[in-house]
Amino acid sequence: MILKPIGVVKSEYKSRKEAPRQGRLKEDVSVLEIFEEYREGLEGLERFEKIVVLYWMHEADRGVLKAKPPGESERGVFSTRSPDRPNPIGYSVCKLLKIEGSKIYVMWLDAIDGTPVLDIKPFIKEIDC
Amino acid sequence: MILKPIGVVKSEYKSRKEAPRQGRLKEDVSVLEIFEEYREGLEGLERFEKIVVLYWMHEADRGVLKAKPPGESERGVFSTRSPDRPNPIGYSVCKLLKIEGSKIYVMWLDAIDGTPVLDIKPFIKEIDC
Numbered sequence: 001m002i003l004k005p006i007g008v009v010k011s012e013y014k015s016r017k018e019a020p021r022q023g024r025l026k027e028d029v030s031v032l033e034i035f036e037e038y039r040e041g042l043e044g045l046e047r048f049e050k051i052v053v054l055y056w057m058h059e060a061d062r063g064v065l066k067a068k069p070p071g072e073s074e075r076g077v078f079s080t081r082s083p084d085r086p087n088p089i090g091y092s093v094c095k096l097l098k099i100e101g102s103k104i105y106v107m108w109l110d111a112i113d114g115t116p117v118l119d120i121k122p123f124i125k126e127i128d129c
Numbered sequence: 130m131i132l133k134p135i136g137v138v139k140s141e142y143k144s145r146k147e148a149p150r151q152g153r154l155k156e157d158v159s160v161l162e163i164f165e166e167y168r169e170g171l172e173g174l175e176r177f178e179k180i181v182v183l184y185w186m187h188e189a190d191r192g193v194l195k196a197k198p199p200g201e202s203e204r205g206v207f208s209t210r211s212p213d214r215p216n217p218i219g220y221s222v223c224k225l226l227k228i229e230g231s232k233i234y235v236m237w238l239d240a241i242d243g244t245p246v247l248d249i250k251p252f253i254k255e256i257d258c
Contacts, residue, residue: 001131001132001133001134001185001187001245002130002131002132003130003131003132004130004191004215004216005130006215006216038194038207038215040194040195040205041194041195041205041206041207041214041215042205042207042208043195043204043205043208044204044205044208044209045205045207045208047208048208052220054216054218054220056130062133065167065169065170066169066170066172075172075173076169076170076171076172076173076174077170078167078170078171078174078248078249078250079171079172079173079174079176079177079251080173080250080251081250081251081253085170085248086133086135086167086170086248087132087133087135087183087247087248089183089218089247089248091181091183091220091250093256093257116130118216118218119207119214119215119216119218120207121207121210121220122208122209122210124210125258127222128222128257128258129222129254129257129258
């Protein structure tokens with residue numbers, strides 16, 4: 001189970017400290033730069049208002065099983081949204097602003113600059129809510 | 130970027146043909162059997178009604194960039210929910226029924242029997258919808 005990055009995140013957030021706790025709380029714009037070899041896979045994406053972005057939280061600590069959400073007590077990582085977890089796959093529902101070539105402009109993404117993009121899926125309210 | 134399975138799916142769906150197009154359309158119960166070494170990470174999960182399950186669609190074809198959703202025309206895989214995609218990470222919002230030890234009983238999961246489980250996160254309506 002080896003992942004292949006399909007692109008990279010360009011973001012104002014340069015470190016984990018700068019990133020918001022949840023991207024949904026901010027209106028900053030991030031860009032997903034999809035690698036040329038995967039561009040064909042984007043065809044038809046522009047019709048969706050929201051997309052699901054999966055990314056690899058490359059600075060995560062994969063060795064912990066407990067986390068302490070801000071203002072809450074420590075508990076198992078799988079009952080938190082902490083980036084530190086065995087498989088640090090980030091998941092964000094993003095607002096799709098525009099697509100220019102292989103650049104996808106989105107809002108609500110909390111990934112930091114340089115984060116590898118793993119997958120993009122259309123958000124479908126009926127099954128995702 | 131190498132994934133470590135944290136558990137395995139036990140399901141009535143034994144093949145891709147048997148699985149529903151979307152798990153949300155069925156009320157079948159699946160069980161996530163989490164490996165003992167990751168059990169500690171489940172602490173606190175029982176408080177959530179819905180969870181996000183990430184899994185590895187191990188029978189997927191990773192070499193395709195186009196897909197044809199049923200009844201629709203062919204388009205890029207990233208604008209579809211096809212399991213055949215460069216990084217076949219499945220994503221399902223599931224109803225959490227109960228947790229017994231390291232077994233998690235859920236509804237709405239469309240993964241087939243034997244699917245590796247990658248991650249579990251609490252579903253939080255305010256950021257995931």
